Amino acid sequence: MTDQGIGASVRRKEDLRFIKGRGKYTDDIVLQDMSYAAIVRSPHAHAKINRIDTSAARAAPGVVGVLTADDFAAFGGLPCGWQVTGKNEQPMIEPKHPILAEGKVRHVGDPVAVVIAESRAQARDAAELVEIDYEPLPAVVDMRSALEDGASVHDEAGDNLCYDWELGDREAVEAAFRKADHVTTLELINNRLVPNAMEPRCAIGDFDDASGEHTLYTSSQNPHVIRLLMGAFVLQIPEHKLRVYSPDVGGGFGSKIYHYAEEAIVTVAAKVLGRPVKWTSDRTEAFISDAHGRDHVTKVELAMDKEGRFLALREQTLANMGAYLSTFAPSIPTYLHATLLAGQYTTPAILAEVKAVFTNTVPVDAYRGAGRPEATYLLERVIDLAADEMGMDPVEIRRKNFIQPDQFPYATPVALTYDTGDYEATLTAALKAADWDGFEARREEAKRKGKLRGIGIACYIEACGIAPSNIAGALGARAGLYECATVRVNPTGSIQVMTGSHSHGQGHETTFAQVVADRLGIGLDQIDIVHGDTNKIPFGMGTYGSRSIAVGGAALSNACDKIVNKATKIAAHLMEASADDVVFENGSFKVTGTDKQVAFGDVALTAYVPHNYPLDELEPGLEETAFYDPKNFTFPAGTYVCEVEIEPQTGAVEIVSFHASDDFGNVINPMIVEGQVHGGLAQGIGQALLENTVYDNEGQLVSGTYMDYCMPRAYNFPNFTVDHQVTACTHNPLGVKGCGEAGAIGSPPAVINAIVDALKDYGVSHIDMPATPAKIWRIVNGGMAAAAE
Amino acid sequence: MPSVSMTVNGKAVSGDVEGRTLLVEFLREKLRLTGTHVGCDTSQCGACVVHVDGESVKACTMLAAQADGAEVMTIEGLAQGDKLHPMQEAFRENHGLQCGFCTPGMIMSAVDLARNNPDPSEKEIRDWLEGNICRCTGYHNIVKSIKAGAEAMRG
Numbered sequence: 030m031t032d033q034g035i036g037a038s039v040r041r042k043e044d045l046r047f048i049k050g051r052g053k054y055t056d057d058i059v060l061q062d063m064s065y066a067a068i069v070r071s072p073h074a075h076a077k078i079n080r081i082d083t084s085a086a087r088a089a090p091g092v093v094g095v096l097t098a099d100d101f102a103a104f105g106g107l108p109c110g111w112q113v114t115g116k117n118e119q120p121m122i123e124p125k126h127p128i129l130a131e132g133k134v135r136h137v138g139d140p141v142a143v144v145i146a147e148s149r150a151q152a153r154d155a156a157e158l159v160e161i162d163y164e165p166l167p168a169v170v171d172m173r174s175a176l177e178d179g180a181s182v183h184d185e186a187g188d189n190l191c192y193d194w195e196l197g198d199r200e201a202v203e204a205a206f207r208k209a210d211h212v213t214t215l216e217l218i219n220n221r222l223v224p225n226a227m228e229p230r231c232a233i234g235d236f237d238d239a240s241g242e243h244t245l246y247t248s249s250q251n252p253h254v255i256r257l258l259m260g261a262f263v264l265q266i267p268e269h270k271l272r273v274y275s276p277d278v279g280g281g282f283g284s285k286i287y288h289y290a291e292e293a294i295v296t297v298a299a300k301v302l303g304r305p306v307k308w309t310s311d312r313t314e315a316f317i318s319d320a321h322g323r324d325h326v327t328k329v330e331l332a333m334d335k336e337g338r339f340l341a342l343r344e345q346t347l348a349n350m351g352a353y354l355s356t357f358a359p360s361i362p363t364y365l366h367a368t369l370l371a372g373q374y375t376t377p378a379i380l381a382e383v384k385a386v387f388t389n390t391v392p393v394d395a396y397r398g399a400g401r402p403e404a405t406y407l408l409e410r411v412i413d414l415a416a417d418e419m420g421m422d423p424v425e426i427r428r429k430n431f432i433q434p435d436q437f438p439y440a441t442p443v444a445l446t447y448d449t450g451d452y453e454a455t456l457t458a459a460l461k462a463a464d465w466d467g468f469e470a471r472r473e474e475a476k477r478k479g480k481l482r483g484i485g486i487a488c489y490i491e492a493c494g495i496a497p498s499n500i501a502g503a504l505g506a507r508a509g510l511y512e513c514a515t516v517r518v519n520p521t522g523s524i525q526v527m528t529g530s531h532s533h534g535q536g537h538e539t540t541f542a543q544v545v546a547d548r549l550g551i552g553l554d555q556i557d558i559v560h561g562d563t564n565k566i567p568f569g570m571g572t573y574g575s576r577s578i579a580v581g582g583a584a585l586s587n588a589c590d591k592i593v594n595k596a597t598k599i600a601a602h603l604m605e606a607s608a609d610d611v612v613f614e615n616g617s618f619k620v621t622g623t624d625k626q627v628a629f630g631d632v633a634l635t636a637y638v639p640h641n642y643p644l645d646e647l648e649p650g651l652e653e654t655a656f657y658d659p660k661n662f663t664f665p666a667g668t669y670v671c672e673v674e675i676e677p678q679t680g681a682v683e684i685v686s687f688h689a690s691d692d693f694g695n696v697i698n699p700m701i702v703e704g705q706v707h708g709g710l711a712q713g714i715g716q717a718l719l720e721n722t723v724y725d726n727e728g729q730l731v732s733g734t735y736m737d738y739c740m741p742r743a744y745n746f747p748n749f750t751v752d753h754q755v756t757a758c759t760h761n762p763l764g765v766k767g768c769g770e771a772g773a774i775g776s777p778p779a780v781i782n783a784i785v786d787a788l789k790d791y792g793v794s795h796i797d798m799p800a801t802p803a804k805i806w807r808i809v810n811g812g813m814a815a816a817a818e
Numbered sequence: 819m820p821s822v823s824m825t826v827n828g829k830a831v832s833g834d835v836e837g838r839t840l841l842v843e844f845l846r847e848k849l850r851l852t853g854t855h856v857g858c859d860t861s862q863c864g865a866c867v868v869h870v871d872g873e874s875v876k877a878c879t880m881l882a883a884q885a886d887g888a889e890v891m892t893i894e895g896l897a898q899g900d901k902l903h904p905m906q907e908a909f910r911e912n913h914g915l916q917c918g919f920c921t922p923g924m925i926m927s928a929v930d931l932a933r934n935n936p937d938p939s940e941k942e943i944r945d946w947l948e949g950n951i952c953r954c955t956g957y958h959n960i961v962k963s964i965k966a967g968a969e970a971m972r973g
Contacts, residue, residue: 040910047918048906048925050853050893057852150836227857227865227919227953279855279919280953312858534917534954704913707956735862735951743947743957748940772956 034547035763038700042553043538052277055231055248060305063233064093066295067152068308069142069159070317071134074168074389074728075182078132078141078161085158086144091151094302095159096143098129101297107288107353108262110254111360112505113192113385121192121385124183126353128263128290128297134163135182135352136389137730138317140290145298145306168389168728172326172347175386182352182387189387191350192359196367196443197380205341205378209332213415219403220798221324221349221722223738224396226533228279229310230319234295238303244272245296250281250531251571254508256563258288258356264296268563271296275561278533282712283395284319285533286573287356291318316733321722322396324349325362329407337419337426341378342370344407348385351392358394359385364504365400365492365574371441372408373452373488373666374430379442389728397712397773399574401491409487409778413785414794423782424460427488428453438759445492447664449756450692452488456668458752459486459690463670471672481675481809482685483787489775490666493575493767496659511658512576513568514585516545516592518651520637522630523555526588529569530581531560534708535769536701537577543697544582544763548589550616550629567654575665575767578697583761584657590762591653596632599651602643603627603635663758663766667691669710671779675787680806682718682784689751689775694758694766702768706751709772715741716773717780721799739799822886826851827895835882842866842877844885845892853893853922857951864950867923868892874930876949893922896929904970905929905963914963916954924950924960932968940965 033039046052083095107126114120125131130141142159146152167180175182175189182189206212233246243266249255252273260271278285291308298306310318325346332341348362367381416426431452432439439447460466468484475482495501498509515527524545530537542556559565572581593613600618601608604625611618619626635642636651672686689706696702719739723731732738757764777798784800785793791808823832826849833848845851845868854877857865866877869891896903905928908914915921924947931938931946938946943964944957952960 041913043918044910044915047915047921048893048902048909049897050851050922052853052918054852054855054919056856057846059850150838225953227863227917227951228855229857277918280917282953311856312860312863536916700913704916704955704959707958708916708954709956711956712953734860735858736860740862740951740953742951743944743961744941746957748961749956749958 033553034543035697037543038698039539039543039553041536041539042542043536054228054277054279055233055246056309058233058246060233060235063305063307064145064147064302065149065152066143066145066298066306066308067156068140068291069144069156071130071137071139071141073134073163073165074137074170075166076134076163077166078130078134079164080162081142082160083142085160086155089151089155089158091147092144092155093147094145094298096298098127098131100301101128104128104293104297105263105265107290108258109354109359110258110356110507112507113194113359113363114505115192115194119192121359122186123354124185128293136391137728138391139352143294143298145302170388170390170724170726170728172349172386172388175388176384182389186387191385191387193384194363195380195382198378198442199380201378202341202343202380206332209340210335211333211419213331213411213418215411215414215795216328217407217410217795218797219323219325219327219406220716221393222322222396222716222720223316223722224282224284224319224322225740226280226282226284229312229315230285230289230291231309232292232295233305233307234299235305236300242270242272243296243300244274245292246274246276247292248278248285249275250278250285250533250573252531252561252563253529253569254571255288255292259293259296263293273563275531281533282397283322283399283573287320287394313734316738317391317730320355320392320394321351322393323403324393325403327407329411331411331415333415333419337421337429339374339376339430342376343380344370345382348383349390349393350385350387351390352387353392355392355394358392360505361395361400366404368443368445369401369404369490369492370408370443372405372490373432375432377442381443390724395573397709398770401770402713402774402777405487405489405774406778410781410795413782423486427456446661448661448759450664450666451754451756452666454754455666455690455692456488458754459668459670459688462690462750462752463672463686463688465670475674479677481677481787483673483783485671485779485782485786486668487775487779487782488668489771490664491575491771491774492662492664494579494659494663495574495576496580496662498658508570509658510570511656512570512580512584513654513656514581514588515567515652515654516588518592518633520634522551522633524549524551525557525559526585527559527566528581528585529566529571530577531572533572535572535577535705536698540578540697540701541582541585544585545589548586549592575769578763578765579663579758579761579767580657580659582763582765583659584655586762587655587657588653591655592651595647595653596629596651598647599632599635600627603641660760663694663761665691665693665766665768665771667771667775669775669779671783673783673787675805677809680802680809682800682805684714684747686747687749689749689772691753691768691771692756693753693768695755695764696753697765703751705768706772707749709770710749710776711741711746713773713776714746714780717777717798717800719745719799820883822882824885824888824890826890827892837883839882840878841880841882841885844882845877851892851894855919855922857920862951864927865920865923867926867950869926869930874927893926896925903929905932905967908967908970909963912959912963912966914955914959920950920952924952928964928967931964932971936968936972938968
């Protein structure tokens with residue numbers, strides 16, 4: 030099975046439908062008698078709603094209904110899935126997040142009313158006719174001033190503080206800073222990003238008044254979580270009366286994890302109107318209604334001894350929550366960020382102080398990497414600056430502080446225990462592949478052409494597959510974080526797998542099938558992976574945080590083990606042998622020491638046609654389910670090297686090469702893993718060079734379309750080079766870690782470190798992302814002081 | 819309501835449209851050819867690229883009425899029965915897609931490039947893709963796919 034099992038770069042099973050235009054995304058679904066919703070959204074960042082007049086809209090052609098907050102009075106608000114407890118056991122402030130605005134709007138794009146009509150165009154036309162009398166209020170836009178003299182976004186949070194949280198040993202950190210030989214200090218921002226999955230979100234509500242069952246079709250990364258949140262907290266209906274189905278989903282990157290207002294809107298509206306209701310976001314709407322990512326302002330300090338050994342790290346961060354708490358938002362700058370501040374290093378004392386702030390902006394939540402890119406960025410930037418201040422080589426300062434292979438398992442001062450890793454190995458591979466030693470010659474060559482050349486390095490660590498559930502619960506998670514898989518062997522030996530993971534580009538239909546092929550010796554074309562439908566799958570927590578293979582794949586592996594266990598007993602009966610003497614190899618059950626064997630397919634048939642079957646010992650059928658709750662996170666790590674060339678006349682940055690050396694543990698499909706790295710790199714490099722979310726002082730989103738928000742294009746990148754080393758995860762059955770987010774975590778500091786290196790003759794010690802040509806041009810032509818003006 | 823007639827994937831079709839109906843709306847909603855996708859409102863993303871009279875066009879930039887009498891080909895019309903177009907095959911072989919949403923537009927755009935420039939350099943491919951956004955692949959494997967697809971189209 031090596032040609033198609035674990036470790037083989039087989040081409041993807043799912044591709045055929047996509048390349049033929051036969052993918053089935055939510056907006057492709059048309060139901061009988063379907064109507065269309067258009068959402069009236071706030072044009073103000075902050076305003077009181079004095080009056081809503083829907084009469085003109087109701088009278089418009091094709092309109093079948095107009096809903097406002099009053100129509101949702103019987104339902105709850107959108108729930109937040111993570112309760113963070115701040116310093117001194119202070120609970121976070123969790124203001125109500127209404128489905129439609131109740132008396133006040135709090136960000137541009139806040140939904141106020143819904144118009145439903147016979148056609149999309151009629152709904153949009155009529156939405157223009159809803160008259161809303163707004164009384165604008167002062168907007169809270171900048172996080173720094175929000176805590177001091179800002180107006181309040183919520184009455185419950187008068188000072189706009191959601192929580193004030195810290196992690197680490199304050200006394201140990203302060204003591205280390207007192208005895209340090211050198212302290213490096215850096216202030217930086219992690220720029221707000223818009224996820225921009227290419228498929229805009231879409232939701233269709235349907236209600237069957239005979240069965241009383243709601244169906245929600247939605248472009249989501251985790252249908253069961255949506256069913257749980259919307260069923261239990263919003264609609265308060267039993268789960269078996271709500272089916273959530275996410276067919277093909279055109280990318281998510283975090284933005285399709287959350288339970289959004291529109292899902293509740295179409296579900297309620299379908300029942301009110303007695304017909305299906307579809308809402309499809311357009312791109313402009315996506316900019317003001319999809320949760321954004323990142324948005325930190327940070328001061329970081331690194332204390333060292335005179336040899337450059339790290340003694341302590343301290344950060345103070347303001348994290349923007351936006352106007353409401355999105356589903357997982359509170360956990361991002363805390364448990365997914367501060368816990369990663371040890372990085373690959375032995376820093377003995379760390380203190381993270383994080384204040385979460387409400388502002389009149391779109392809610393912020395997890396975006397590819399979620400907290401971990403922010404941690405890696407501040408760490409790998411301050412280390413480079415420290416090396417520069419200490420007159421040390423950026424590679425050597427890292428090497429000197431690496432956790433060594435013989436130190437694993439390694440407990441960090443910020444709550445994690447890394448199981449395995451070999452950071453020197455990925456560093457060495459990356460430096461060699463990037464020809465680090467040959468760089469100075471290339472810099473000289475570039476100088477002769479009038480270009481500024483720089484090289485940058487970043488060593489990242491990630492924690493994937495949040496786990497175990499009891500620890501996550503103790504930290505405030507309101508859900509378990511296990512995964513589920515059912516392996517159904519059909520009578521003729523073909524297999525369906527029902528997985529709680531959700532694929533929206535990651536290729537699970539292939540990699541998950543490879544795991545089954547490997548475990549059961551079945552051809553890939555005999556295996557179908559079923560996901561995304563709460564009516565078909567026992568349960569599942571979905572796909573995000575690079576958890577699918579480490580948690581979902583592990584559940585699948587365990588379910589396969591159960592299948593083999595039961596099938597072995599059936600086979601033993603068929604061969605009149607003891608089950609202890611039967612082994613399963615290459616798709617057949619064999620009695621050791623004899624030539625007796627029976628094929629997997631024959632065992633499957635026997636299980637369903639139990640004429641010669643030990644019915645007194647075993648039930649018929651061959652279907653097994655496993656729920657897997659991991660013992661720990663997994664910890665992928667790697668080193669990225671970026672080389673840039675800057676055109677001083679324009680400030681334009683060209684990435685001339687980018688190399689990634691990663692350790693993802695065991696790899697199921699190297700081709701797919703490389704593809705995941707490429708995509709992550711593009712998003713990380715996009716953050717470093719191009720992407721930025723800009724609000725003006727009134728809270729208007731200035732970068733609200735693809736004409737204003739700079740999306741990375743093909744010509745912005747080189748061909749990436751990637752390789753991987755393997756230290757297998759020690760606590761899941763596949764030895765896998767996770768690869769989806771790594772590229773977006775490690776690349777921003779590598780790029781900025783390279784740019785700072787290229788500009789070192791201009792006295793540059795830091796440049797905030799995105800490093801646009803305009804910023805760089807100002808530095809080159811006027812120095813740092815001029816650039817800051 | 820004006821009526822339009824055109825040939826789509828070799829088949830004569832007609833229908834009543836509003837004056838403002840975009841070609842992409844006509845294809846998706848009237849003809850139920852949902853392989854052509856809508857990813858933005860500003861003609862920046864290229865998920866809606868189809869061929870109109872043999873040239874790649876963003877179907878969200880053209881009114882259905884403007885395509886009256888035209889020959890339109892969408893992603894659904896590219897394969898010859900069970901035989902994939904070489905560009906489709908190249909995307910499949912080179913892992914040129916992940917979520918698949920931008921893919922139809924990418925392939926239609928790439929076919930037009932290869933017809934006009936049978937041996938495009940990597941730089942020419944990257945420049946040509948200015949009008950197509952992919953958020954998943956980092957473009958690396960798309961460029962590789964198009965290079966291979968163009969080579970296969972040369973025969």
